[in-house]
Amino acid sequence: MIKVTKETYKKVFERDNGCCVVCYHEGEDIHLHHIKTRGNRKLINDVDNCVMLCSYHHEIAHHNMKHWQPIFENYIRLKKEAKNGN
Numbered sequence: 805m806i807k808v809t810k811e812t813y814k815k816v817f818e819r820d821n822g823c824c825v826v827c828y829h830e831g832e833d834i835h836l837h838h839i840k841t842r843g844n845r846k847l848i849n850d851v852d853n854c855v856m857l858c859s860y861h862h863e864i865a866h867h868n869m870k871h872w873q874p875i876f877e878n879y880i881r882l883k884k885e886a887k888n889g890n
Contacts, residue, residue, distance in 0.1 A: 806845055806848050807848075808836055808848060808849060808854075809849050811849075812836075812848075812849040812850075812851060812854065813836055815851045816836055816851055816854045816855065816856060817834075817836075817856060819851070819883060820855060820856040822834065822856070823856065823858075824856060824857050824858035824861055825855045825856060825857065825876070825879055826857060826858070826861040827858060827860075827861060829858040829860075831858075833858055833859040834856050834857070834858060835856070835857055835858070835859060835862045836854050836855075836856060837854065837855050837856070837857045837862050837865055837876075838853055838854055839853050839854065839855060839872075839873055839876045839877060839880070840853050840873070841869075852880050852884075855876050855879060855880070
């Protein structure tokens with residue numbers, strides 16, 4: 805099984821300010837969530853395929869991936885635009 809690298813985790817954690825992108829909770833129960841399935845090995849360490857979620861929202865996201873995927877993709881798009889000054 806391929807695992808997320810520490811570098812990927814660090815980049816996503818920093819981009820998302822160390823908190824859940826849904827409720828902004830900070831703390832020990834923050835998890836890295838893959839927007840698109842981990843089954844695609846090319847996306848395992850793609851920072852643009854990951855967001856930080858608290859344990860509550862991580863569980864909810866897994867129960868309704870089709871609902872959350874476009875929301876998280878939009879979040880990534882907005883973060884990139886803000887970083888590029890757009």
